[in-house]
Amino acid sequence: MKQLDKDTIEAKLLQLPDWDYFDNALHAEFEFENFKDCFSAMSRIAFECESLGHHPDWSNVYNVLKISITTHDAGGVTDKDFELAKAIDFIVEPED
Template identity: 50%
Template sequence: MKKLTSTQIENQLKNLDGWTYENESISKSFIFKDFKEAFSVMTRIAFEAEQQNHHPNWENVYNQLTIKLNTHDAGGITQYDFDLAQSIENIVGNN
């Protein structure tokens, strides 16, 4: 997959509420009711990521989940990252 330009990235970010672009990654933090809810969402994201064969960099501390996406093989952001970010938004929104 081809690496996106900064302009392409900024345009696509307009469709993802709260996601930011920094250090060749797009990222967002989510806050949940408690650890159990955060871990439940992480599990659903993990299954989706595996299906898309595109895996996030993430960190979980109690009820907070921070996700960073980039495509290592392309050396930056690709459409894969935006596809997974949209899937993540759908999962979190259905929580």
Template identity: 70%
Template sequence: MLDKLSEENIEQRLLHFPDWYYFDNALHAEFEFDNFKDCFSAMSRIAFECEAQNHHPEWSNVYNILKITLSTHSVNGVTKKDFKLAEAIDAIVIPEDE
């Protein structure tokens, strides 16, 4: 079973994830793309990664904005699994030259 991370541990890990923030027992991020097509393309790539990790976000998309919430429902909070998926999402949506 996965262990729920402490708030202190989460805040420490978030130092390596500048696009993510923590509240309501979950990690949250919002990504803006040039257009809907680019946003939807990223969502499709993220979906394959989610399936590979067997961990699925709550997310919403309006035009070129993608909002993502990550938490591990079985522990009602954030675990290492959420950070692993956040890292994969960042690799998909954040260009290498940033």
């Protein structure tokens, strides 16, 4: 997997408004109604991570989930990271 350059990352982030790029990784923070909803989203994300074979660095405190994604083997952000970020957005975004 090839590391993406900063311009490519910034362009791809236009499609992911909840995500930022700093410290050589994609970062997002999501707030839920309560701990149960946060943990439920984390469980669904975990299944998606296993499916993609790609795992984020994350933490949660009560109803807030913080996620950082990078491809360690490539030394930075790759298309694989964006694929996971899109999958996470699909899981955490409320349906209209």
